Amino acid sequence: MRLLVVDDSRVMRQIVVRTLRQAGYDGHEVVEAVDGVDALAKIDEHAPDLVLSDWNMPNMTGIELLRSLRGSGNGIEFGFVTSEGSDDMREVAQNAGARFVIVKPFTPEGFRDALQPVLG
């Protein structure tokens, strides 16, 4: 499978990719994007199977990205990896079509719990 990791922080993108490997998901191709706008272009170009996106980013936020995808009929699997995990945000994410919200700081176990239903 192909995964798209979206975060404006290069350091955090690298940590997410490393944590994916530690969680046992090391056989998947990973593509990176720096914000929602870049993610839309990378989704067009690479057709990933799952998007792991930060919420708070310049240019286009994660929730704007998700709403843009769903608004154009794209039902790609989508989860947030974000520093904010309030009940309100989880509800907003779920209502917009996100499968899960992983809150930073995270652990490989947290990744496995969230990704297992999607990636197996």
Add this chain to the structure above:
Amino acid sequence: MTALAPVVSADAVWEIVVEIWESLLGSPVLRAEHAFGLDDALTAGVALHGGWSGLVTVTCPPAAADALARTMLALDEADAPTSEDVEDALGEVANVLGGNVKALVPGAERLGLPRVGRGLVPAGAVLVCRNGIEWQDHVARVAVWQLVDVTSQDDEKDGGQGS
């Protein structure tokens, strides 16, 4: 500078610090106040806005910021982080701190993007709580500030100094 009645306690913020250092840095931390020079210290901060407005900051000497970046990027001994990487790493620590503090503060509705530099704390900010951090051979401070005079947000002064 007088601390306000805390909307979030230093103990609660410390629990977040411990989690972040363990998760992002793979390192235990000690709660300890150490003096360090603020002239060349780096501060990363994220703003919280809404019914309650404030800042969450992490301030440390340049060597500690380098160490954060080196660990977060899993660099080899021979590789030095770029200044962009150092600012990115410190900003991301502030971002994660800010997101978790936001969940504890009633009225904090929106999280800003991280900013990194020297002197990020506005003149209208009053210290809410602060923790000193020691890990390996490095030190840092994490602080929560309340903006009590939003008209002076652009009037910046040195970050990291508290009561």
